[in-house]
Amino acid sequence: MTDDPWVPPVVLLAVDLVILTLRDSRLHVLLVRRGVDPYKDAFALPGGFLNHAGEDITAAAHRELSEETDLDVETLSLEQLGVYGDPGRDPRGRVVSVAYLAIAPSLPEPTAGTDAADAGWQPADHVLSGDLQLAFDHRRIIADGVERARVKLEHSALATAFCGPTFTITELQNVYEAVWGIRLDPRNFYRKVQKTEGFIVPAGTARKAVTGRPARLYRAGPRTVLYPPMIRPAPVSIEGGE
Amino acid sequence: MTDDPWVPPVVLLAVDLVILTLRDSRLHVLLVRRGVDPYKDAFALPGGFLNHAGEDITAAAHRELSEETDLDVETLSLEQLGVYGDPGRDPRGRVVSVAYLAIAPSLPEPTAGTDAADAGWQPADHVLSGDLQLAFDHRRIIADGVERARVKLEHSALATAFCGPTFTITELQNVYEAVWGIRLDPRNFYRKVQKTEGFIVPAGTARKAVTGRPARLYRAGPRTVLYPPMIRPAPVSIEGGE
DNA sequence: CGAATAGTGTCTTTCAGACACTATAAC
């Protein structure tokens, strides 16, 4: 504390979106290619600064989301991931970014990019492995977003956000397998999902596959918190380091 | 959106701390009484603005924490809780606050307040029930912090952060009971905690109670992620609303 | 001895994991 005429410093506030979806049973993240410096031509998360000083941060996230995807705001999962504000993360000055995690159902279209040079879905494992040049600390943000999605799949009905309005149990299982990166036994998965009351509710039967028995369709149920949770067979590695 | 030479808006960045501890087997949160407007004389979370434009946010949280408590930075749990930036949350202007959650071991001293008019531990349930006049959106932040602590107790060794360097299993059980707000069976708790390898490690035996058999002492083990997790008997209420 | 707290053993039920089996479609 000082007794001088001290004034608190100001920062630029940005919003970044980690938008995850499933394509070909693999987890993908939406990235744009930057058209301007810094990090020109590198991949980056969709996002941007607040429009005006009075804009709500969550509203800004929704705005950026609808600018980058043609997703319905209603059907959409969007939650705050965290703040990334290391000094020096942005060479332009002190930029503090609020990251959001959004889950999108599989979209047939690659993307309807508007803002950025071009936008597209990139496989998450490819992005995280470090092969792609990413702007700022966005690789870290994506890693945090993927990990958040993994954890939320256990305790919430988030998995249904990856699916369309109706889906089969097998499709739901694909979500878990893709996000967790493991294989699950279909029989046990059926049993577990069915007995978790309110998780999914029947929505008729329909053809989904070209061959084989037609699967029943389900919609997301009213339950948002899963108890007991879905069990992730084993953490990637049992933590122990000291 | 304008096509004028637009410049992004700036915001004031603050840091707020939800510091939780156990006193008399009840969860408490550290609050200060504001000496200045706005919300003069109301209770508020310890915190403040960045010192200078280049200060790291986490560093600012550590700084505020050591200003409010005399806790060792090393032994301390501090993690980001989220961003609270609603326009209008602060009448002075656009203030965006990054909230942090800190867990403190039970301290004999009420507090060594320095910055604020006076500081003290308040029972969490009392604070959350709405009896106390709280500044800004701090009640909401505290509620989020308590909920985060509840969840983290299940999957991490956070509970040991509530205890001193050594503790008995009964003391550890008290942490779970206080934070979760339920009673646990001591026998089953012993079994569960003991077989979670690396959670706690023996640290001799010593007198803790005035009467009865002396309890063994333990220290926090190397494991930070608990797998399998501690099971919270039932969520406060099974979520279902649509 | 009794009171009080610490800690162990055991039974039962529930549930995850493994896997054999049946069901319904296209061809």
Next chain:
DNA sequence: GTTATAGTGTCTGAAAGACACTATTCG
């Protein structure tokens, strides 16, 4: 019929919940 996917039934082992019992201190 064969092939392919959907869905059910059953066994087994591990672990949570309930709770009787023993252990070690103080007075």
